[in-house]
Amino acid sequence: MPLYEYRCRACDAAFEILVRAGDTPACRACASPDLERQVSLFAVDSDGTRQAARARSMGTAVTRQRDKDKADVELYERHHH
């Protein structure tokens, strides 16, 4: 389960929250769903490192999507055999 850091656009509170697939996170302070995901993980100094971090992040997103597709197929097959 991924732990994300968010900042609330309504009241400017910052907090970390566990987000399950399909969940809509809400602000802990004011319950607003208008949140901005923080990307502090990639706040690095040099341009080269930043680009590498971005490439890694895109690769990770693709891998996650592929894993999800695989999981969906496995779920489908489990239900149809």
Ligand SMILES: [Zn+2]
């Ligand atoms: Zn808030």
